[in-house]
Structure formats: C-alpha cells, structure tokens
Amino acid sequence: MSLKKVIFKNVAAGWFGKLILILTTIIMTPLLISHFGKHDYGIWLMVGQGTSFLMLLDFGIANSVSRFVSKNIVLKNNTENNQVYSTAIAIFSGFSILIMITILIVSPFVPAILNVAESQKNIIYWVFGLTGLNVALIFPFRVGNGLLQAKDKYDIIAFVEVFFNLLKLFLVVSFFRDGNNGLIVLAVIFFILNLSNAVTLFCLATKKYYPELEFEFKSITIRNFKEMSSLGNSAFLQTLSGMMGAKLPILIIGVWLSVGATTLYSIPNALLRKLSPFITMLGSTFVPIASRLDAENKYKQLTQLNIIGVRYGLIMSIPICVFLFFFADNLLFVWIGKSGLSEEDLSTMYNLIKIMIIPFALGTPQIATRSILNATGKHWVSAITQFVCTLIGIGCGLLLMIFADMGITGIAIGWALKIILSDILALPLLYCKYFKVSVFIYYKNVYASPLLLAFVLFLFCLIFGKVIIVSGVFEFIICTVVFGIVTLLGIYSIGLLPIHRSYLNGKLRRLMVKFSF
Template identity: 20%
Template sequence: MKNNIKTATIISYITLIAGNVISIVYTPIMLTTLGRGEYGLFTLVNTIISYIYLLDMGLGNAVIRYNSKYMAENNEQGLKKINGMFLVLYCIIAVLGIIIGILIYFNLGNIFSNGLNITEIQQIKLMFIVALVNLAFAFPLNVFSGIIMANERFIFTKVLALIRAVLNPIIMVSVLALGQRALGMLIASTIFNILLGIANIIYCFKTLKIKMKFLGFDEGILAEIFRYSFFIFLSAIAYRIYWSTDQFILGMFVGAAPIAIYSIGSQFNGYFISFSNVISNMFLPKLTKLATEENKKELMSILVKISRIQFFIASFILIGFILVGKQFILIWAGEGYELSYYIAILLMVPQIFSIIQSLFATMLEAMSKHRVKALIYLGVAIFNLVLSLFLVQILGSIGCALGTAIGMTINSLLNNWYYKFKLNLDMAYYWKNIINLAWPATLCLVLGYMLIRFINPINYIGILLFAIIFSIAYLLIFWILALNKYEKSLIKSVFMKFKSKLN
C-alpha cells in the first residue's frame, strides 16, 4: 500500500506538470482559432455548468467515506445497499440538473441580453445543450470514481487523470484542426469524459467485483450523509462564487471578449495555486496527528515550517510573474490581452496568503472546526459577489478582479482572527517568522527589475534566460539571508536526489 501511495503521488506530480505545460501550449492555439469572442462564450458555458454541478453537494466525499467505513467493518451487505443508494441519489440529482439546465436554457437570452448579441446567444445555447448532456452523465459516474478511491486504488485513478490531462487537449486541437469550433470541442470532450467514466465502471465491476442493491433509502444513513456533506457543500458554493461568478457577471454586463481576457488572467492564478501547493501533501499526515492531539506548540512549529516553505515557492512564482508575466502573455496570447496581466496580479497577490496557510484548513478539519471556516468563506464570497456587481459597471474586467481580491483579503484577515482569538494559536509568532522572509523577497523583486532592464526579454529565449538567472539569484539571496538549517537541508536533499538520478 505504501508503494501504491508513493507511485500515485509521483503520477500526480507528473499529471500536474504535464497538464499545466500542455495547457500553456494549447491555450494560444484555441485563442487564435476561436477568437476572443467565441473563447469567451466557451468559458462562460463551462462557468454556468459549474454552478449546476453544485448539486453534487459534497456527496463525492461521502461515497469515499461510507465505502471506507463499511469496508473496515467487513459489512458487505452495507456496501451493496449504500452504493445502490448513492447511484439512485446521483441519478435523481442528474434529472434535477437537467430540469434546472432546461430552465436556464430558455432564459439565457434574458440573462445575457445586455452583454451578448443575438448571434452569441444562439451560439451559447447550442454549446450549453452539449455541456448539459456531459453534466447529466457526470453525476452518476461520480459514484464509481468514489468507490475506486475508497478501495485505495490510487494508481488507476491517477493514471486515468494523467490520460485525461494529456489526451483531452490533443483531442481538442485535433477537433480545431478538422475545422470544428467551440461546439465541436464540447461534443468531443463529452464523448471523451463518458469513455473515461465507462472505464471506471468496468474497473469497479470487473476488478473490484462490486455489487449494488436497490432497496430504497435508509433515512438515518441519508440524514447522516447530508449532515456530513453540508459544510463541504457550503465551501463548494463559496469556491464557485469566488472563481466562476466573475465570468458570469462579465457576460451579463460587458460582453464575450472581456470574459476571454479575464479567463486568461484567472488561468495564470490557477497555475500559481497548483504549483505553489505541490509540497503540501507531504506534511498532511503529521499535521493531522498533531491537530488531533491538540499539541498547539508543536502544531504551530510545523505550521510555521510548512508556511515558510510555501512562501519560498509562492513568492518565487509571484515575483517572476510580476517581472515578466506581461511580456509572456503578449507573446503567448497575442496583442489585446495586456489587461489579463493586471487581472492575474490582482488575483495572485492576495492569493499568496491562502497558499502559505493552506494546511490550516487541514488543521481545522482535524479539530472538527471546519464549519466556521466554511461559513466565513461563504459570507465573504457573497460580499465579493455584491462588490463585483458594483465594480464591474465602473471598471469592467478589472472591477471583477478587484472585488475578488478584496474578498480574498478580508477572508484571510477573518481566518487569522479566528485562529488567534478562538483557537488561541500564537499568530504573532507565526507572522514574525513569515515576515522575516518578506524583505529578501522584496530585494529579489528590486534586483529582478534591474535584470530586466539589462536583458530586455521580448521573446521566449529572453524570458528563459531571465528565468535561469533570476532563479539562481533568488536561491542565493534566500540561502544567504533567509533560509534556516532545516530549509537548506531540504534544498540540498532535492539536489542530491536529482544528482543521483543523473548518475
């Protein structure tokens, strides 16, 4: 099992890197072929569908939890009943999703009459139908992916994720090369997703030998499941408000092209989050144990240790993007996307606080205190929505990004207030250790600006040359001025492993 987890983790990292690199290569092709308007509509359809997907209500986590529970108890009858119940539940949710989708379909013209023209509304309606079919299949298929995770068949799951990350963009580019556009991409994506879902079904019945019984609903278990899922559901709603509503608002008030511009900026924020959080998973088991034991002194020690590493990685990415992100976007996406750079900066700067404190969420779950965080998240997300609705009419795309940035900042402040005054964590000690890293990061930013004036990176080769020199300078400055013995030993171990691989 240890090798299973280790191999799955390696595959996860490969998937993350491959997925992001392929996305960086694939997005300009899609932008060039579709144009800003159609790419914006494509993004808008996916945004609307993501809201309907909230009907999942956290049941995906419940499938894993209750399958694991009954397997641990060797309760085969319970497994058959619970999986049958989950499949029926998801089929009901799929039907409900289709009904809601049909209602939305007939009102798309009214919703987006101020931002989209008649031709764009007709396009979005066609794409929405295909995306709705994809969603209807996705709900019941969730049961089978959850069962596989509960059985700890991580390698199969991660290999499938890697296949999705690599093949999906290749299929999309092939569709565009054949002369199809956004509608063709959605049809191909739907077929591909269904095929992957069928692979999960075959694996469950042929390899895992699962069985299902459809004997109605156990009201007690159903109530327990929904109690467990409720706060996960609240967090999911808040997440969607934060990261999907801005595109929806732009479609209502501004138009299709600004959605594309905003989406590019938001995409770079997504890269920032994914690369910055790669290291977190290695510390999850120890953090959970410390939180459960309520050893707050040692808990704070490990939180500081992890947060400093997160800051080291996140500030490197953020500063690098601040320095050459605009040039990269202009080369990568083309003229007319300058605003995407400023949108990305507005989203990324406050995001760094969430990144360095990413394991606090795990701590709260271990302490059974995650409800308060979910409520804070949802409350601030609603404030962000109202603020963005106001600012978009004054500042357009930048207004949406600014509203989200203000919301994220308030969310971080409220969470830190909760950590200090309700959980009695020593946040002064925590921030003192983090702030010690801020001035070397500022020095790197200043030196980076000087380096840009010398190199003047206006093409991919210039940006690559800057990245190499800046990376070396960044590591040297932090090594001399900021890193402690533990952090230096981590970097040394990475280099030693890399060296041994080369030999």
C-alpha cells in the first residue's frame, strides 16, 4: 500500500474512532453530572486524573516499542523484534506489580486529599482501588498497541476502541439513566471494558500480525532495555508534560479551591481534549513513517511530511476555534444546560473556552513536528523543551490562581501559555534548526493559508451573528449547519494545497461521470 493510502486509512479510521468517542462523551457527561451532582462528579474526575498519573511508571517505554519494531521491520530483523517484545513484556509486568504496591500505599490518604465526608470514605477506597488496579492490569497488554502502530494498523486500534466505547455508553445509560447506582458501579464498568479493550488489541497484534513473536526469558536483554529506556525516558518526559498540562490542574483546583470547581474546569478541558484527536490524528501517525524515512535518509520528504501534517491539522483546528469562540455558550447550554449546573457555571466555562481555544487551535497541530523529532533521534531535546514550557505555564497559572486571586481562570491562562511557548514557538524553531529550514518560509507555508481561512470564518460569524440570534436548539442547529458549509467551502478554496485540490477535482469529476450514466 502506498504511503498516501496508509496515511489516509489511518487518519480516516482515527477520525471515525474519535467521533464515536466524542458522541459517547456528549451523551455520558450530562447524564453523569445530573445523576451524581457537581460535587460527586468532581470526585470521579479527581480519582480518574490521579490514577492516570500511575501510567507514568512505565517511564515512557511503551511509546518506544513502536519505533524499534517498525525499524526492525524495515531491516527485516525478526530476532531483534522478538527481543524487543520479550523485554517490553518483562518490563511492563514489573511496572504492573509496582503500580499495585503504589495503590496499596497511597489509598489510605486519598479520602483526606479529596476532603470527602466520612460516609463516602469506603466508596472512595473502592473507586480508587478499582481504577488503580485497572491501570496496573492493562500495563503488560500495552505492548499490543505498539506492535499494531509499528505496522500502521491504527485503523484496527480505532475500530476496537469504537466497539468498547459504544458498549461503555450502553452500560452507562442503562445503569445511570434511572436508579441509585453509585460511583463503584461506574468504576466497575470502566474497569471491565478498559481491560477488555487492551487485551483484545494485544491478542490481535500477537496472534494475527506477529504470530512469529514468542515471549522467551532468554530474549530479555539489557541492551534492549537500555535502548528502550533512552527513547522511553524522553517519551516519559513528554507524557509527564502532557499529563501535567491536562490533568494536574484538575487536581490542583480540587485540592486548593473545591471539588465542585474541578467540574467547571474539566468540562472545557475535556471538550478540547476530545476534539484534539481530529486535529492530531494525521500528525500522530507519523512516527513509524518518519522513522522509515529517516533510516532511508529522505530528509526532504520528512520536511514535506511535516508541513502537510501541521497545515492540514490547522485546517481542522481553525474552524473548531472560530466556532467555539462564537457559539460555545450555546453549545454548553444545549449540551449540559439541564444537568443541574447554574447559568453562572455555564458562563464560567464559556470564558475558560475563550481563553484556551486560540492557543489550542494554533499549537495542537504541531504534533506532526513532535512526532518527526521523536522519530529522528531528536526526542530528548523535544521532551526537555516541552517539560520546561509546561513547568513555566503551570507555575504561572498557580501564581495567578493564588496570588492574583483569579481562581480557575488563572489556571486556564497558564495552560494557554504552555501551548504558546511549547507548540507554537519552541517545537517549530527546533525543527527548523535541526533540518536547516528557513523559519520564515516554514511559518509561511504552515500558517499563512490557515490564518486566512480563520479571518474569513471570523468575518462570516460576525456578520452571521447580526442576522440570526441564537436563542434555542433550532437556531443553534441552523448556525452549525451553515457554518459547516462555509467551512467546507473555505477549506476547499483556501486550505487545500493546489496539488490536493486538483486531485479532489479529479475524483469529483469521475464521480459525476459515473453517476451521469
């Protein structure tokens, strides 16, 4: 299969999978907030964010499996692949045991950290224990994801996740639409389905795509451990940076302000995180491709890959940015307006979105640059840069929250600052330095057309907002449909590269000829 077809297949499957994830989130979030209330839903969020930090105990080695296996596939080194596989299984099994021990040590302190009532302590013990054990048991099976990614089977990963997300939605609606089921039941549902998802991907990888792989103690090597740790430790820093940016603020808000405030911050944050895969799906598939191009010394193609990946990511993120900037208040009202949150809560969330959305739109597509830097041996400088920028952003957010008395608004500003420093400025400059690309030409090729598209859409929304006043669901749907049509026209006429516009025209002409007979 050609490189273009591989990329298209992976991106299309990924977008489909993330669309299903967004739809399940849209349905489950108001249902769970209405069922549990702002406070208990905040507890669920804080426990989830806290246990997710346990994933860091793999020190990023999970992310290194894909790169080493894809490189060995090119070099046709099956023996080396078996050593990578066996070493990874052994390492992850050890991490699984380490996580279980960590859960036992930390769990007695969780109720005090969350400041929950005495009557809820046993519930919190169970919820934290189940979610932590879930992370531990999933660890050895994470090798399956890396193996599938190495063969560009992102579509398989996406379709398996779609199945389990839909099943999760069905069970949540069934158990929490009515009745008195609590947080423990919710934790059990997530435990069973998340583990089943990981096991299914592992079995598909090892039985169908890598039947030659076999775990052997003699294949566990110190050399592979050191090599994966070298790349893995840089991936650990990047993962830590991502978690600090996305999850740490929720914990800080819950401990410093209130558990209820975590809900107000987490919903805008979750909305952006659920939308980000539509933007990053293209660039996030570049690691095995870039690794192969690097092995073949095809650096010109690497730069073309980077520019196309970031530019088309921006074409996806810019319309999202403009739409949310103008219509996020209506979206929040339609989505969660009847879940028990007040108008003040909805207004607070809308203001947070306006702070976060522009840096998010301009910086998130740089996942393509990050992927290529990771795949070409520049992983350490990329990881350190992201980590430092994250520390600066989170630190500024804390200062604004505590000393400027800005509350969760200060945290949102710190989050936005991290994106600006890391993704919009530092990563592109690093790429230009290492691959000897003109900074001006790079930013021009990547950002010029998407920013022109942003200006057109922004102007349209200003004019359209004077014509139609959105006061209900019907008007919101009309605005969304009209905005979508204008966006598609704008992407076609402004966003697409000429070669891709010509390719699309050819496809459309053939379809018209086909259906004319």
